[in-house]
Amino acid sequence: MSDTYRIVAMSTALSPVSHMSGTEGNEAILNRECVMTETGRRFVPVLSGNAIRHRMIREPAGLHLIHECGLAGKINKRAANFFLHGGSLSESTARVDLNAKMEMKERMPFVRLIGGALPDAIEEGSLRVDQGVLCCRENASRIGAISGLGAPSYLRSAEDFVGGWQYTRSDAARNEPDVIDRRQPDDDESNLMIYSGQNVIPGATFIHGFTLEHAGPLEVGCLLMGISLWLSAGGHIGGMASRGHGKLDTRLLLPDGIDGQLLIDTYIEHVRANVEWVAAWTERTFSSVAKQAKATKAKKGAINVGDATLEGIG
Amino acid sequence: MSIQVITPPPSFDANAWRLQLAGLTDPDYSTGKDDNRSKEEHKQWAINLCLACCELFGEDLDRMTLWDRIPSAMATASVKCGDGDIDQFVSLCLDHIKADSAKAARNDRVVALLMGASDKPITWRQGLVRYIVQHSFAIVAYGRRDWEVVKNDRKNGGEA
Numbered sequence: 001m002s003d004t005y006r007i008v009a010m011s012t013a014l015s016p017v018s019h020m021s022g023t024e025g026n027e028a029i030l031n032r033e034c035v036m037t038e039t040g041r042r043f044v045p046v047l048s049g050n051a052i053r054h055r056m057i058r059e060p061a062g063l064h065l066i067h068e069c070g071l072a073g074k075i076n077k078r079a080a081n082f083f084l085h086g087g088s089l090s091e092s093t094a095r096v097d098l099n100a101k102m103e104m105k106e107r108m109p110f111v112r113l114i115g116g117a118l119p120d121a122i123e124e125g126s127l128r129v130d131q132g133v134l135c136c137r138e139n140a141s142r143i144g145a146i147s148g149l150g151a152p153s154y155l156r157s158a159e160d161f162v163g164g165w166q167y168t169r170s171d172a173a174r175n176e177p178d179v180i181d182r183r184q185p186d187d188d189e190s191n192l193m194i195y196s197g198q199n200v201i202p203g204a205t206f207i208h209g210f211t212l213e214h215a216g217p218l219e220v221g222c223l224l225m226g227i228s229l230w231l232s233a234g235g236h237i238g239g240m241a242s243r244g245h246g247k248l249d250t251r252l253l254l255p256d257g258i259d260g261q262l263l264i265d266t267y268i269e270h271v272r273a274n275v276e277w278v279a280a281w282t283e284r285t286f287s288s289v290a291k292q293a294k295a296t297k298a299k300k301g302a303i304n305v306g307d308a309t310l311e312g313i314g
Numbered sequence: 315m316s317i318q319v320i321t322p323p324p325s326f327d328a329n330a331w332r333l334q335l336a337g338l339t340d341p342d343y344s345t346g347k348d349d350n351r352s353k354e355e356h357k358q359w360a361i362n363l364c365l366a367c368c369e370l371f372g373e374d375l376d377r378m379t380l381w382d383r384i385p386s387a388m389a390t391a392s393v394k395c396g397d398g399d400i401d402q403f404v405s406l407c408l409d410h411i412k413a414d415s416a417k418a419a420r421n422d423r424v425v426a427l428l429m430g431a432s433d434k435p436i437t438w439r440q441g442l443v444r445y446i447v448q449h450s451f452a453i454v455a456y457g458r459r460d461w462e463v464v465k466n467d468r469k470n471g472g473e474a
Contacts, residue, residue: 010326010334135338149331156340160444205334227323251326260322268320 002214007223008147008253011047011132011206011237015247016165016199019047019238028197028239030162033131037138044139044158045200047132047237052208055237056250057127058114059084061226065110068271069278078119079286083110087117096121104281107274109218109267118285126215127223132206132237134158143207147253161204166196167243199245206248221267224260227252340437352438356445357456359430363388363407364457365464366423372412383411385454392447398439400431 021031032043062083066072071079081087101121105112115125133139133146136158144151171191173180212219231250238246254260271278326334367384371377387410395403404427408418418424431439446453 010331012334135335137340147331149328151335152339154340155335155338159448160340203337205338224322225320228320231323232320249324251324251330252322253326253331260325264320264322 002216005210005212005215005220005255005258007210007212007220007255008149009208009210009227009250010147010253011208011248011250013200013202013204013206013247014235014249015202016163016240016245017045017047017204017238017248018165018197018199018240018245019045019051020197023197026193026195028195030198030200035138035142042138042158044136045134045162047206047208049129049131049208051237052132053114053127053129054085056230057129057210057223057226058086059226060229060233061110061114061222064225064229065108065271065278068268069275069282071279071282074279075282076286079282082116082118082286086115087119089117089119089122091120093120107277107281109216109222109270113212113215113219113222126212126219128211128213130208130210132208134161134200135205135207136161146209147207149253161200163199163201164196165199165240165245166194169193169195197240217263218267218270220258221263221265221270224252225264225267228264352441353445355438356442357449357453359427359442360388360446360449360453361456361460362423362427363404364453365461366421366427367407367411367413368457368461368464369423370408370411370413370418370421372414375412381454381458384457385450387411388446388453389450392443395443396440398436398443400439400442401428403443404428 018028019031020028022029030045031048033046035042035044066075066080066083075083078087078090101123105123111123111125113125113127115123115127117123130146133143135143135151135155137153137155138158140151140153140155169191173190174192210223212223227250234241235248235250236246237248240246252260364384367387368380371380371383375383384407387407390410391403391406394406404424408424431442434442
């Protein structure tokens, strides 16, 4: 039986969040979206749905599936990219085998939830991920609607939640000159660099959510498990995690009647019951394509079917 | 592979949501209007602080460094006074420019600065410190402009 589930999430920054849109010179610029407010257009920091989807769900749930099914170290790059990054369509002609497709979806709630590009078909997932909307004055009306719990209009301005950081990359010639053999040819250019960036300050809160359309309890279990694994691995989002940035405290508002623990346990049991099938499916789906692509490339020399790109023409 | 027990993510409810947002509200804007009145007051206060620092700039210091010392005074004081303690903020600034304490006590601008901030709510005072951090270059530019006016007035025998 399928249903539509709506799960609201509240993520509070525990460390500076450096979810960037790019750099200007040596300064990293925060990812922002343009919001229309009563006083005109404002650019407000935002967590992209793409980052949330990957970090909180696809990567942890994909890794779980790989490890649980004993696939770690045994799958090719195509399969790994499918499980962890959504894969890419690589065959020029799509094949639709409805029975096989239905079995895959039944055996792998992970695919049913988050979808992905198989070599010969794109599978749409049931998951719709919201952007992380900063709880600030500019977003007041939106966060009330997203949370379904209302919000006061006199929140602080978005700029009150924006801070900055600055780090220094040092130069070995200056700090540890004794380790360098000066006789060896080298340039005299200094490695010293000051680099800086903007961040959303700790304490700021984002509201976001997950909608599962026509989904079943196994997909909800997969989603909850992914978020749990992500949280237990540190719960980071955005860049500079190696320097402690991007740690979030994420809490969920589950629909009534949902037992999170039961759903997670049921999903894990389901995965364990299908270990052999998933392993065989992975081998069947990705290894044969890789062999075929290699053979075709060797034969034709010019057309790389595997990447769906033309090479060596002219 | 070791057996890992995966527990659900922590949850929140409507009450927790309201408490969370209560900590993110801005009493300055409780009417819902973005009227910029506080920002104007912060700007004028910061400019007046620049003028006070010009008047009390330590005699041991090179006056050529006036507009280096004043922004560095405000920058270092801001870091320590994010809680909105304006008395401490002014003291740290004057200390940084090596002001004479007796002259500072007699300076009308300093007294006006302290009195002007003391009856303001804590959010206004914290906002002032935040404003100074975020507008340091503009404050110095306005401060220098107004200091030139004060000097000219004094040259022409007027009261500044």
